[in-house]
Amino acid sequence: MATAEINLRAGDAPFTADPAESFTLPARFYTDQHVYELEKKAIFYKSWWYAGHVSQLQKTGDYLTTEIHEQNVFVVRDRQGELRAFYNVCQHRGHELVQGTGHANLIVCPYHAWSYDLDGQLKGARNSENMRGFKKCDFSLKPVQVEVFCGLVMINLDPEARPLTELAPGLEAEIKQYCPSVDDLVFTQRDTYDVPCNWKVMIDNFLECYHCHTAHRDFVDLVDMDSYRSKVNGIYSSHVSDAVKSTDNKAYKFEKGEVDFGYAGWFLWPNLTIWAYPGEANLSVLQMNPESVERTVEFQDWFAKSETPSAQLKDAMDYQKDILQPEDIGLCVSVQKGLRSLGYNQGRFVVDAEYSELSEHAVHHFQKMVAEALGADIS
DSSP: OOSSBOBOOTTOOOOBSSTTTOBOOOGGGGTOHHHHHHHHHHTGGGSOEEEEEGGGOOSTTEEEEEEETTEEEEEEEOTTSOEEEEESOOTTTOOOOOOSEEEOSSEEOTTTOOEEOTTSOEEEOTTOTTOTTOOGGGGOOOEEEEEEETTEEEEESOTTOOOHHHHSTTHHHHHHHHOTTGGGOEEEEEEEEEESSOHHHHHHHHTOOTTHHHHOHHHHHHBOGGGOEEEEETTEEEEEESOBSOSSOSSOOOOOOSBOSOEEEEEETTTEEEEEOSBSSEEEEEEEEEEETTEEEEEEEEEESSSSOOHHHHHHHHHIIIIIHHHHHHHHHHHHHHHTOTTOSOOBOOOOTTOOTTOOHHHHHHHHHHHHHHOSBOO
């Protein structure tokens, strides 16, 4: 952002570069359809997006699909063993090529049977052999950038986007500090949540533990909040406690294992959170997928050493699904209602000089990235 203060509407309080002095973004950023439409191209079509896990694409021809708003993409392992990503649309008449996850020797359109090799090249188009000027090479699938990061399959619609490892230097090392065997984990389970709130409300909620003592009493019985700190770094932030209170706590019981430092969580711009719970080797991601201006579908994918989670990890997963997520969802739904109130427009970030466990500086960091993506002159 070129200036310290974003230009806002008359009557708005200042959103500044200093989180200790800044007000929050105005409520309309969470309720306005125009802002939602701007975010598609300014944020999601230019950022790295979690599509799945490398363990779901082990063999030649394995594929998975994902959607970034209206943009449908599939990722496939080609005959050379590399991952490739393409827009999931036939180059004949625009039909969707594949759905969900699966395996294919060729990608065959279910409409007119145009077929594509795993490198995206058109292999066959029925009855095109004698067409004047028809060249198969003109109808290859449109590629999308793909990258593997700590086992996560990431895609980016922007052909000019810098590699994720350059945009988030140090993040891979941080994750491996807490879960050294992250590259050996496999996909275990997906939990889905449909939440009536703006996607940014859910990100804001993840980025601070100011609410943890009042809303997540089991969590604060698990995690040593005195050592909990949030640190911002480029397009990500880390949220880490270096200890646990007890292996016998109200959240879930566990034996000390590979993740023995405590709890670790990360936010990766724009809509991905990454978790490592104390105990055996594990990682999960919680992706906030905007479906409309006031509706978000969350995917939480879990990764472990085995496709079948151990009893200990199952307890952690159940705690997340049955207790922690419902607590957070209730908070976010209430906030979304409040953002529609005529009695609210902006609040203040609660930020202390020590950036303690109660500080909201990481929320400001995220909202500042949103403001920068949408343009410094906001009206």
